[in-house]
Amino acid sequence: MTAAGGLEGGYRRLLRWYPPSYRCRHEEEILGVLMAAAQPGQRRPSTRESLDLLWSALKIRMRMTLRGADSQPWAAALALVGVLLPLLMLLLKLTEFLDRGAQYGFGSPADILIGAYGDPGAYAQSFQLNPHSVALKGNVTDALTAGPLPALILAALACLGWHRAGAVFAAFVPLAYLGISLTSGYTLLAGPRGDVTLYAYGLEALVLLAAADAARGWRALRWRPSALLAAATVAAGVGMNGGLWPLFHAAPANPASAFRRVANVHRLASLPHGFIDRTFGIGAGGWWRVWLVYQGTLVAVIAVALVTLLVSSPVNRRALCLLAVPFALGAVIYLCSLISPPLPAPVGNTLAAVPLLLILLTAMALSLGHRPHAGPDIPGRPASPGDT
Amino acid sequence: MSRRPLQEPTFLLLTALAEGPQHGYGIMTDVERISGGRVKLRAGTLYAALDRVAAEGLVEADREEVVDGRLRRYYRLTPLGGDRLAAEVERLRQNAAVAAKRLKLRHRAIGGLP
Numbered sequence: 001m002t003a004a005g006g007l008e009g010g011y012r013r014l015l016r017w018y019p020p021s022y023r024c025r026h027e028e029e030i031l032g033v034l035m036a037a038a039q040p041g042q043r044r045p046s047t048r049e050s051l052d053l054l055w056s057a058l059k060i061r062m063r064m065t066l067r068g069a070d071s072q073p074w075a076a077a078l079a080l081v082g083v084l085l086p087l088l089m090l091l092l093k094l095t096e097f098l099d100r101g102a103q104y105g106f107g108s109p110a111d112i113l114i115g116a117y118g119d120p121g122a123y124a125q126s127f128q129l130n131p132h133s134v135a136l137k138g139n140v141t142d143a144l145t146a147g148p149l150p151a152l153i154l155a156a157l158a159c160l161g162w163h164r165a166g167a168v169f170a171a172f173v174p175l176a177y178l179g180i181s182l183t184s185g186y187t188l189l190a191g192p193r194g195d196v197t198l199y200a201y202g203l204e205a206l207v208l209l210a211a212a213d214a215a216r217g218w219r220a221l222r223w224r225p226s227a228l229l230a231a232a233t234v235a236a237g238v239g240m241n242g243g244l245w246p247l248f249h250a251a252p253a254n255p256a257s258a259f260r261r262v263a264n265v266h267r268l269a270s271l272p273h274g275f276i277d278r279t280f281g282i283g284a285g286g287w288w289r290v291w292l293v294y295q296g297t298l299v300a301v302i303a304v305a306l307v308t309l310l311v312s313s314p315v316n317r318r319a320l321c322l323l324a325v326p327f328a329l330g331a332v333i334y335l336c337s338l339i340s341p342p343l344p345a346p347v348g349n350t351l352a353a354v355p356l357l358l359i360l361l362t363a364m365a366l367s368l369g370h371r372p373h374a375g376p377d378i379p380g381r382p383a384s385p386g387d388t
Numbered sequence: 389m390s391r392r393p394l395q396e397p398t399f400l401l402l403t404a405l406a407e408g409p410q411h412g413y414g415i416m417t418d419v420e421r422i423s424g425g426r427v428k429l430r431a432g433t434l435y436a437a438l439d440r441v442a443a444e445g446l447v448e449a450d451r452e453e454v455v456d457g458r459l460r461r462y463y464r465l466t467p468l469g470g471d472r473l474a475a476e477v478e479r480l481r482q483n484a485a486v487a488a489k490r491l492k493l494r495h496r497a498i499g500g501l502p
Binding site: 022059 | 416432434435458460
């Protein structure tokens with residue numbers, strides 16, 4: 001291979017990091033500039049050239065995502081997640097609510113809206129919750145995370161395409177929760193389920209501000225029945241298994257074995273069981289059967305739904321990555337809560353609050369930095385006929 | 389709306405296009421010449437900057453040609469880009485005028501000391 005051929009191949013490999021639509025329009029052009037600027041006898045791209053190209057490719061990718069032409073998969077995925085995420089949260093809350101309500105009674109309409117149940121004492125006791133969490137301040141924090149009301153409001157705003165109001169509300173919910181919890185001395189690390197909800201609302205604020213097509217509202221779902229179906233399946237699977245508790249619950253009295261804490265089999269046997277267990281009466285079996293039924297069914301249902309989503313289209317794959325963020329953060333927080341000896345409360349609170357604050361800060365930066373762009377000819381888009 | 393000052397590479401890029409349309413390598417060498425060799429734009433940085441100023445409507449594609457089997461795309465300043473550069477030049481001129489005036493007064497004051 002000649003020196004020029006090797007050099008050109010090296011540049012082409014680096015240019016692959018640019019978005020396909022940008023490469024389609026600019027690859028040959030940039031390559032021409034790189035080859036013209038190369039030193040005589042240069043055989044491969046220098047380190048500085050390589051870093052410059054990689055960094056610029058990252059900048060162009062981020063910019064194209066935020067700029068959001070409809071043809072861009074990330075922009076379409078952002079619009080999709082903007083509607084899908086609050087719907088998913090609403091479905092999760094509703095299935096969980098139906099499951100809990102069937103066991104503890106549905107209570108008054110006000111109780112239903114704040115996520116409390118007919119017999120809050122029994123509900124709290126069964127989860128070994130702090131009694132405060134079903135008392136006065138707890139009612140507010142529960143209403144923000146456990147209740148279906150915030151998800152309902154958010155889903156309505158997102159579907160109507162009122163994305164700015166939706167973003168403000170989505171940011172308000174977790175911030176209010178944080179404020180009340182921290183001033184009441186709650187340890188955020190103790191409630192990973194609540195954390196998932198908070199991260200989901202924070203992410204929703206970010207997505208509603210970042211998606212250029214957020215104003216289209218429910219229309220983002222029009223050609224994506226598979227995404228809606230997958231969200232409904234995940235929600236049903238989680239709800240019927242007794243919520244996220246089988247996945248996100250640590251046994252504080254048993255710090256000895258990390259595995260036992262993760263699998264948490266003994267606690268599972270005494271947990272209020274989900275719809276599947278009550279229907280088929282499997283909970284009376286051995287611990288491994290309980291584990292299999294709870295964790296196994298849950299994981300299998302979610303996996304099937306997610307794989308369906310994954311393979312269906314590039315937009316859905318990206319939407320899946322975004323939807324995974326709150327759950328992944330929740331899982332990290334859960335693993336941190338397993339550390340023995342437990343982390344001091346300030347450290348735990350910081351760990352749980354920092355990702356949320358980072359998400360919300362990014363959302364704020366987006367809303368402040370969002371400026372209209374009406375460039376008639378953006379590199380990466382086809383030139384208008386008048387350009388030639 | 390208050391405008392943020394242009395960053396130097398962007399200022400130099402727009403300046404390079406002020407005289408007429410140029411292709412990527414032309415802009416690169418021109419920016420280096422204008423800045424007296426101080427600012428050297430690499431290809432990645434140059435095209436990321438072009439992407440940004442084009443998105444802001446300051447620059448647009450002019451024409452394409454093929455030279456030695458390589459594609460060259462020329463870019464030109466839009467009327468909006470011309471206005472933005474003129475406004476920046478005026479801002480810099482005012483700043484420079486104030487700075488020069490105060491330095492002059494300072495020299496006089498120092499020179500006038502016993």
